[in-house]
Amino acid sequence: RLFQGPEDNEIIDALLILSRVTSAVSGLCELNAILRVGLEKTLEYMGGICGGILLLDDRDKCLTYCVYRGLPDDFARKISVKIGEGINGRVALTGKAVLMDDISDEPEAALSCNLTNIKSLRSFISVPLRYRERVLGVLTCASPLARRFTEKDMHLLHSIGDQLGLAIGQARLHARLLNKKEKIRQVALQVITAQEEEKKRISQELHDETCQMLAALTLNLQVLIEMAELIGIRDNKFNTMLTK
Numbered sequence: 001r002l003f004q005g006p007e008d009n010e011i012i013d014a015l016l017i018l019s020r021v022t023s024a025v026s027g028l029c030e031l032n033a034i035l036r037v038g039l040e041k042t043l044e045y046m047g048g049i050c051g052g053i054l055l056l057d058d059r060d061k062c063l064t065y066c067v068y069r070g071l072p073d074d075f076a077r078k079i080s081v082k083i084g085e086g087i088n089g090r091v092a093l094t095g096k097a098v099l100m101d102d103i104s105d106e107p108e109a110a111l112s113c114n115l116t117n118i119k120s121l122r123s124f125i126s127v128p129l130r131y132r133e134r135v136l137g138v139l140t141c142a143s144p145l146a147r148r149f150t151e152k153d154m155h156l157l158h159s160i161g162d163q164l165g166l167a168i169g170q171a172r173l174h175a176r177l178l179n180k181k182e183k184i185r186q187v188a189l190q191v192i193t194a195q196e197e198e199k200k201r202i203s204q205e206l207h208d209e210t211c212q213m214l215a216a217l218t219l220n221l222q223v224l225i226e227m228a229e230l231i232g233i234r235d236n237k238f239n240t241m242l243t244k
Contacts, residue, residue: 014156017041031171035067038164051141088138091126095135099149100124122146127161131169
């Protein structure tokens, strides 16, 4: 049947947003550009005014903002959330999204969202970005409008999170591949350099040994010539062979 009615319009909007995110993942090469599209489309869907994408650093197990909108630069740059800490940290730990209809009803939760202007915000989401069952980051958005999140919202946001997680995972795999290729190139270069140096060393040794042998032969010939003169050998053919 044809789409009609408010509910159907919401489905169309959700499908369009998911389609645009999917297109960004498959069509864009630069990871930050893909993440910005995902963030912008999610904010558009929920009427959000601020949010961002925090990526998980495997070394220190902390989340930091990679892209964001509606947040002061100095605020976003200094944020570092330990895994398991606050809402975003718990989402990264559990891999389960948090959708809050009205964050003002939960002041403690509001403080753990790491967002400014908490008093002006109402609805809030924190969605895991997963790749092969691993959480690589968190998508977080907040809106001044209270709303009642539905199961459809949950499915859509998880789908967006999985698409963005796929992009992050592929980007990291690509980076590791490039790093391995560079290491292989460096090793190959070292091998080639070592081979060239060894060739030069062997060539120099052969050259030196040949020169030493020729010098010894010349010296021996000179000794034979002098000995022949001392003992009075006057054979021209013999003397010619020694001097040539």
